[in-house]
Amino acid sequence: MWILQSAFLILCLLATPACHGAVYPKPLPKELRAGLEDYAREHGQHPVPYILGLFDDHDVVFLGEIHYLHHDARLPESLIKRLYNRGVRVFATEFGRCEDQTRIDSLVTAPEWDEALARAIQFDQSVEWGYQEYVDIYFHAWLLNQSLPEGAAPFRVLGLNDSPDWSQVRTREDFDDPAIMATVWSGGGEHRWAEVILQAVASGNKVLVYCGIHRAFTRYRQPVVIDGKFVRLDDTRMGNHVYRAIGDRAVTVFLHAPWPGPRGYDDERVHPAGGVIDALMLARPGGPRTVAFDLAGSPFGEIRPRDCVYMHGYEDFKLSDFCDGWMYVKPISDYEGVRPIPDWINESNLARARRQTPTLAAREYSAAEFNAMIARNADMRRVCARLR
Numbered sequence: 001m002w003i004l005q006s007a008f009l010i011l012c013l014l015a016t017p018a019c020h021g022a023v024y025p026k027p028l029p030k031e032l033r034a035g036l037e038d039y040a041r042e043h044g045q046h047p048v049p050y051i052l053g054l055f056d057d058h059d060v061v062f063l064g065e066i067h068y069l070h071h072d073a074r075l076p077e078s079l080i081k082r083l084y085n086r087g088v089r090v091f092a093t094e095f096g097r098c099e100d101q102t103r104i105d106s107l108v109t110a111p112e113w114d115e116a117l118a119r120a121i122q123f124d125q126s127v128e129w130g131y132q133e134y135v136d137i138y139f140h141a142w143l144l145n146q147s148l149p150e151g152a153a154p155f156r157v158l159g160l161n162d163s164p165d166w167s168q169v170r171t172r173e174d175f176d177d178p179a180i181m182a183t184v185w186s187g188g189g190e191h192r193w194a195e196v197i198l199q200a201v202a203s204g205n206k207v208l209v210y211c212g213i214h215r216a217f218t219r220y221r222q223p224v225v226i227d228g229k230f231v232r233l234d235d236t237r238m239g240n241h242v243y244r245a246i247g248d249r250a251v252t253v254f255l256h257a258p259w260p261g262p263r264g265y266d267d268e269r270v271h272p273a274g275g276v277i278d279a280l281m282l283a284r285p286g287g288p289r290t291v292a293f294d295l296a297g298s299p300f301g302e303i304r305p306r307d308c309v310y311m312h313g314y315e316d317f318k319l320s321d322f323c324d325g326w327m328y329v330k331p332i333s334d335y336e337g338v339r340p341i342p343d344w345i346n347e348s349n350l351a352r353a354r355r356q357t358p359t360l361a362a363r364e365y366s367a368a369e370f371n372a373m374i375a376r377n378a379d380m381r382r383v384c385a386r387l388r
Contacts, residue, residue: 255327258272
């Protein structure tokens with residue numbers, strides 16, 4: 001064990017800031033690589049059985065993504081039927097509004113699939129979220145429900161999100177005005193999202209939650225970092241609220257993706273986990289392996305990144321502080337974005353899109369310009385271009 005700990009210390013000391021060219025993860029010391037590879041081989045699983053197995057001991061499993069990644073957004077498709085067969089009949093998503101629950105229930109239990117309604121629900125959640133993979137989550141829930149015998153309990157998709165009114169924001173300064181932002185959110189907040197999940201659990205359900213990683217934090221308290229300066233640790237994310245209510249019955253799995261650098265959440269992206277996992281997978285004789293694994297009690301959990309925003313506020317930040325499980329699919333250089341829906345913004349909804357976009361520059365966009373922005377946001381090859 002001391003050899004592995006020494007190797008981790010060496011990696012921490014050798015960590016360097018990101019540069020503007022292509023960035024490769026540092027090669028791992030032989031002992032460290034062998035220890036990680038042994039653990040992944042002996043304890044790692046394919047992501048689907050790994051996630052299903054977490055429900056043996058937990059009531060709520062959070063899957064935390066960074067957004068826009070095609071393979072992450074397709075994961076629910078692989079899980080929904082298997083979840084149901086496992087007795088997990090509730091899927092909660094950030095990408096739907098709590099206000100729309102009646103519409104969502106109607107959509108996924110209707111005798112015929114209604115693509116227009118699915119897209120309307122998605123549009124009402126966010127005028128900028130016009131991506132097919134997120135709409136398809138509803139379709140796969142509907143498809144499962146169509147296959148169930150008469151009288152069987154349906155698979156449910158719960159919308160968690162608020163209904164913000166972005167038309168209340170007119171200038172950049174408005175984002176920093178508590179009174180204006182209070183009118184935007186109108187009493188919402190992630191504590192309300194947590195209440196939806198906890199109500200489902202109180203009714204005897206187990207819940208898979210699919211959302212952004214920051215909302216998925218359970219034990220981990222997220223650093224607030226402004227202009228490179230640590231301000232405080234935040235424990236008000238959705239997962240934090242759930243964890244306070246049910247403790248270790250809730251767990252967080254991170255879907256491997258780039259992290260923000262140490263200067264803040266708008267900093268250049270770096271390899272997650274100090275590049276250790278990427279270096280391990282890229283150096284495997286058989287090539288990278290799709291795998292998921294626990295962090296607690298593992299050599300992966302002892303990784304101590306020193307090049308990311310998430311280390312702030314922690315005297316000895318390590319990966320097992322950040323989350324409970326990890327899912328690796330493929331090299332970051334192979335990542336692809338989700339698919340923009342053609343003509344998502346058009347003349348029929350352009351006026352509303354202009355009112356309800358939080359992107360102030362888009363208030364004057366044409367439909368074509370809006371759609372170009374939506375496509376650009378999901379261009380993950382551009383976002384991940386530096387990372388190998």
